[in-house]
Amino acid sequence: MIFTLLILSSAIMAVLMVGTGQVRSNIIFYSFQTLLIALTTCVFAYVENEHKHYILALVIFIVKTMGLSLFLLWLTKRIGTARDTGTFLPHPLAMHLSVLLLIFAQILSCQLPHLSKLEDFSAGGTAGISLILTGILFMLTRRLAISQVLGFLTMENGIFLFALTQASGMPLFVEMGIFLDVFVAVMISGLLIFRIKHSFEHIDVTLLTSLKD
Amino acid sequence: MVSYIVYSIMILILPLLLMGFLQKIKAKLQNRIGAPLLQPFFNVLKLWNKTQILSEDASFLFRFGILLNFCIATYLILSVPWLNFSPMIMGLDLFLLVYLLAAARFFNILSALDTGSPFGAFSGSREAALSFLVEPSLVLCLLAPGLLINSNVMSEMFAFKTAVNSDNPAVWIFASLGLFITALVELSRMPVDDPNTHLELTMVHEAMIIEASGRNLALCEYSYALKLTLFFGLSVQCFLHAVSAFLPSNEWLTLFFSVIGMFFLAAVLAMLETVLVKLKWTKCPDFIAYALTMGMFACIVALRGRT
Amino acid sequence: MTLTEIFAVATLASITLTQLSVFLPGKYRLVTPTLFCLSALFGMAFSIFSLSSPLNFVLHSPVFLGLMPVQFASNCLSSAFCLLLCLLLLPFALFSQSYIKTKNSLETRFFWLTSGLFVLSMGSVLLSSNAILFLILWEVMSLSSAALVASEMFTRNTARAALIYLSATRVATALIAGGFLAAYYSFKSWNFCDWHFGGTNSLLAEILITLGCLIKSGIWPFHIWLPYAYQAAPAPSAALMSGLMGKVPIIILIQFFLGHSSHSLFIAYILIVLGAISTLWGVIFSLVQNDLKKILAYSSVENLGMITLTLGICQLCKHYPLDGVASVLFAALLFHIFNHAIFKSLLFLGAGAIYKQTRTSNINELGGLSRNMPGTFLFFLIGGAALCSLPPLNGFCSKWLIYEGLFKLALNKDITLCVIALLVILVLIIAGALSLATVSKTISIVFSGRPRTKHSGQATECDFAINLSQGILAVLCILPGLFCVQSKYLWISVLFAIIFYAGFLKQNKQRKIYSTWECGFGALSSRMQQTSESFSQPIAVFFSPLLRYKIVAEITGKDRRHFPERVKTEQSTQSVLEAKVYTPLVVFVSALGRHINRLQAGSIHIYLSYLLLTLITLICLELVW
Known part of the structure; x- marks a missing residue:
């Protein structure tokens, strides 16, 4: 039960993240979401009695919950963007849409085959699919490059959660490799955002269409 | 019998006491001494004996609207289970509750616009816009417990009789959070409206009663306090249902926790009003949307438990 | 003869008398409304009695509608609707005799004639028990209501509204007639009691009838005619049209689709x-x-x-x-x-x-x-x-x-x-x-x-x-x-x-009448009050894509920001449906009409060539098969 609670709370954090245009709040919601995922991994390790997952949880906590969030917070402060005005869909409507996506994920995950040894297998699938969909929706409805990074990170969380609960996780080295990739990707994109801001005076990706020629 | 007496005493004392407590805490947080705890009682008494000034353009609707508003608030406080006792008037269901609140709002708006004052009219139109945003979330937050209990009668919904299922606390928690946000909007508290200013760009509720004075104003203040009690009480009851597995089954202890919870919410509100700034009017929908999301979560979890 | 039939005849007779009394000279102008009320009372009696003993009435030759006889049958639903109709006729007649009084006599007579016809057809359309009679009465109802929409044509410009309304009812009637034909092919009968919708073979008929009914009652996206018609119609007829005529198609849908065992x-x-x-x-x-x-x-x-x-x-x-x-x-x-x-x-x-x-x-x-x-x-x-x-x-x-x-x-x-x-x-x-x-x-x-x-x-x-x-x-x-x-x-x-x-009223001593608070700015004028647009603005902004809501503000003056001399704002709304769908549709249809019009060139040789072409095509088709 506590497993379901944690895992669904992380999906809920992602939904709540969609609802606000404040980049700072978005990052804080993201870090709560990864914190919950780290806790889920701990509980998972306890239930499955696999010690490698404890290490995984610790790495998630250090890299994603603390490292990436703090880096992104610093970045927003540095480039001085506080608010994402959004694209075609207003933020509140996008949030309600992502609640509907959560229902959709629930229906979808009920049809998945039993793979995990956990009783309450469907919640993991629900949260995983919902995180992936919510991440895409987040990227769709945002204008700033930094929000695109956040949406991408949310999707990555979803894939991790799905793999963890549906296939009992990947080998430790693969996971570690992915973490390293994500870490490097965020660092590089942070650098890029910084450069884009420097040369274009904004980080609005919808305005980058003028570069297509 | 004893519970009826206690309930009546609570109805008489608690609304204004909560208001006084709220103001006191807020003053303390802002390093002021603040008015005494019983100041709202004094205010109402004083206003009751003052001369009332009426606009020359007002029709009978102005004062009748305020009165009807007060009567509806009284009716609601008598029939909604905002404490753990069963209310005095039984059988109120949630749609009637929502539409009674709508009726109160209707007459509020009409009496605000009745004098032809641009201030009242301005806030009246804002109140209408807020109500259309907040009513869906109120309904969803109350529907979710209804779906759990299979009943939409308020006194049955809030009767501590749910079988503790693994999902139930989540439903009640979401409902409680949603109701609290809804209460902030309905009572026009801080992130949406600042109750302390009388600046025309910010106000909703204060401008609606700008023409009221004397007894009319006393009635307005008192019905506002009643509504505050109602919403805080409902929110606290939802929370108590969520943790009902850990609560002792003693009725009086639960009553104690309910009252403490309401004062706690008032303190939370005071803190929020000290810390937060008022949202720009066009940003309010973004905030209110969270109430609807909470209601949707509550309903989803309630439906999930059914399959 | 049962009581039901007696009262039915009485209602019919008094309505006919009402229609005739329209032609009385001006000093008897109270006769028509009185007779109208009387027929409403008869109608009420009829519908109450028909609840217990339903009307079942067939008029044999010489009156025959080609395929089916004139045939009426009532059930509880139609009786209840007739009761509602007659209940509303009393205030209608009371209101109209005072409302129409000031107009010229031609308009008054036209109003009473058409509204009598309208009410009669609306009541009987639900009582008709076969498709042919139904269509005839439905047409009478549509046309008389269109006439009611246009009844203020001497004083106001209502022609456009009447035309829009007429075209909508035309489409609705065409769809319903098509639906009835399809139903005839599925059930091999014109009689309503033989029609059992809900199976797979009658889906086309169901869809056509549903669409026709929805157009007639003004459901999205067919509601375009409704605001025009109700605005143009005189208030009492608008009351009847909105209160009752919009419900007739719904009642028909209920009778067709809800009473049977299977449902689509x-x-x-x-x-x-x-x-x-x-x-x-x-x-x-x-x-x-x-x-x-x-x-x-x-x-x-x-x-x-x-x-x-x-x-x-x-x-x-x-x-x-x-x-x-x-x-x-x-x-x-x-x-x-x-x-x-x-x-x-x-x-x-x-x-x-x-x-x-x-x-x-x-x-x-x-x-x-x-x-x-x-x-x-x-x-x-x-x-x-x-x-x-x-x-x-x-x-x-x-x-x-x-x-x-x-x-x-x-x-x-x-x-x-x-x-x-x-x-x-x-x-x-x-x-x-x-x-x-x-x-x-x-x-x-x-x-x-x-x-x-x-x-x-x-x-x-x-x-x-x-x-x-x-x-x-x-x-x-x-x-x-x-x-x-x-x-x-x-x-x-x-x-x-x-x-x-009431208790408050007594204490006049403690009250003062004063002007509305104006912020110390000076006396309020009536122009400073809120307008309809400013009230709806906060909500209209939410739905601006649907409403095509625009605010154009024009501020002039030397220091525009702090000391504007003139401020002029204008708001405009327009239905996105009307702008994006219906207007292009009308333009397209009229363009198509112009092109088709070219076929009719007026020259006899071209017509002869059409004839020849048709003949050759038909012969070819015959050969192919």
């Missing part, structure tokens, strides 16, 4: 989706209108949408056998049809009274009428409160039943049904909140504050007959609420408020 899911979903959209659409558009009758017309779209939605859900419940829920919803549906007819007629009559006294129905030119027309104010307030379904009035009773049915549906095991029920509850709640905004805007702009123009300042209370007709309807609005169990305490609290109010 497809039709149910069409009804639910279109009903839900038109509920929201109607109320959003009614919020931004400035014309009193247009506000009411769009709110009719909303209420008819709600009725259609309930009908769809009812059909859905019957498909999954959930008979308990279906019967609650069915009761709610009928009750709401009844209630909507009452309060919408009351509001239209109120709008008519205001129009009669001020010669305008633009609410931005009104204001302050609560002092000049207190009776109309009170009745309009009751009607408005019923319209936004405030407890304890009748609008709430039926809406509460709808919610109750939906809640029961949400308790179902099937998740899909639960989600549908919750979504529909949300739609209804949002529509309710928006209609509250609409009604409070309308009432406060029209009746509160100060008069905005000379017309409304000099208006006087209308005569007794008009107030009486509104009073009857207002009492009918209050009555159902009195019998609800829950509202007992509510009435006590309303009573309490009234007593309190």
Whole structure:
């Protein structure tokens, strides 16, 4: 039960993240979401009695919950963007849409085959699919490059959660490799955002269409 | 019998006491001494004996609207289970509750616009816009417990009789959070409206009663306090249902926790009003949307438990 | 001859007499309304008796309609509808004799003739028991109502509205006739009692009939004609059209689709989706209108949408056998049809009274009428409160039943049904909140504050007959609420408020009359009051893509920011449907018409070549097969 609670709370954090245009709040919601995922991994390790997952949880906590969030917070402060005005869909409507996506994920995950040894297998699938969909929706409805990074990170969380609960996780080295990739990707994109801001005076990706020629 | 007496005493004392407590805490947080705890009682008494000034353009609707508003608030406080006792008037269901609140709002708006004052009219139109945003979330937050209990009668919904299922606390928690946000909007508290200013760009509720004075104003203040009690009480009851597995089954202890919870919410509100700034009017929908999301979560979890 | 038949004949006779009495000279002008009331009373007696002993009447030769005889049969539903019709005719006649009085005699006669025909055809269209007779009566109803729309053509420009309305009814009739043909091919009978819809073979007929009925009752996206027609029609006829004629297609749908054992899911979903959209659409558009009758017309779209939605859900419940829920919803549906007819007629009559006294129905030119027309104010307030379904009035009773049915549906095991029920509850709640905004805007702009123009300042209370007709309807609005169990305490609290109010009146010493607070700026003028546009602005901004809502502000002056000399703002709204769909459609059709017109060149040689071409084509076709 506590497993379901944690895992669904992380999906809920992602939904709540969609609802606000404040980049700072978005990052804080993201870090709560990864914190919950780290806790889920701990509980998972306890239930499955696999010690490698404890290490995984610790790495998630250090890299994603603390490292990436703090880096992104610093970045927003540095480039001085506080608010994402959004694209075609207003933020509140996008949030309600992502609640509907959560229902959709629930229906979808009920049809998945039993793979995990956990009783309450469907919640993991629900949260995983919902995180992936919510991440895409987040990227769709945002204008700033930094929000695109956040949406991408949310999707990555979803894939991790799905793999963890549906296939009992990947080998430790693969996971570690992915973490390293994500870490490097965020660092590089942070650098890029910084450069884009420097040369274009904004980080609005919808305005980058003028570069297509 | 004893519970009826206690309930009546609570109805008489608690609304204004909560208001006084709220103001006191807020003053303390802002390093002021603040008015005494019983100041709202004094205010109402004083206003009751003052001369009332009426606009020359007002029709009978102005004062009748305020009165009807007060009567509806009284009716609601008598029939909604905002404490753990069963209310005095039984059988109120949630749609009637929502539409009674709508009726109160209707007459509020009409009496605000009745004098032809641009201030009242301005806030009246804002109140209408807020109500259309907040009513869906109120309904969803109350529907979710209804779906759990299979009943939409308020006194049955809030009767501590749910079988503790693994999902139930989540439903009640979401409902409680949603109701609290809804209460902030309905009572026009801080992130949406600042109750302390009388600046025309910010106000909703204060401008609606700008023409009221004397007894009319006393009635307005008192019905506002009643509504505050109602919403805080409902929110606290939802929370108590969520943790009902850990609560002792003693009725009086639960009553104690309910009252403490309401004062706690008032303190939370005071803190929020000290810390937060008022949202720009066009940003309010973004905030209110969270109430609807909470209601949707509550309903989803309630439906999930059914399959 | 049974009592039912006697009263049917009496009703028919008195209606005929009414029609004849129109031609009496001017000094007998009270005869026509009196006869009208008399026929309404006969009609009431007829419908009450036909509830217990249904009418079953066949007129054999020499009157024969080609395929079928003239044949009438009543059931409980049609009898109840006739009762409602006759109930509304009393206030209608009372109101009209005073409303039409000031007009020239030709217009008066035209009005009474067409409205008699309209009422008669509306009553009998539901009693007809075969398709041919039905179509004839339906046509009479459509044409007479179009004539009613155009009946103020001598004083106002109503031709466009009448044309739009006529074209909509044409399409509706064509669809229904097509549906009847399809039904004839499936069931091999013109008689309604042989038609059993719901199977797979009759889906085409069902769709055509449903579409025709939806056009006639003005459901989204076919509601375009409705605001034009109701605005142009004189207020009492608009009351009849909105209160009753819009419901006739719904009753027909109920009779065709709800009574049988099997139910088509497809039709149910069409009804639910279109009903839900038109509920929201109607109320959003009614919020931004400035014309009193247009506000009411769009709110009719909303209420008819709600009725259609309930009908769809009812059909859905019957498909999954959930008979308990279906019967609650069915009761709610009928009750709401009844209630909507009452309060919408009351509001239209109120709008008519205001129009009669001020010669305008633009609410931005009104204001302050609560002092000049207190009776109309009170009745309009009751009607408005019923319209936004405030407890304890009748609008709430039926809406509460709808919610109750939906809640029961949400308790179902099937998740899909639960989600549908919750979504529909949300739609209804949002529509309710928006209609509250609409009604409070309308009432406060029209009746509160100060008069905005000379017309409304000099208006006087209308005569007794008009107030009486509104009073009857207002009492009918209050009555159902009195019998609800829950509202007992509510009435006590309303009573309490009234007593309190009366108690307050005594203490005149403690009151001072002073001007409205103006912020120390100087005296308020009536131009400083809120307008209809400014009230609806905060909500209209939300729906700006649907409404194509625009605010154009023009500020001039040396220091525009701090000391503007002139500020001019203008708001415009336009239906996205009308702009993006219907206007291009009309342009396309007329362009197509021009091209087709080219075929008819007027030269005999070209016609001969058409003939030749047709012959050759036919022969070729014959050879191929």
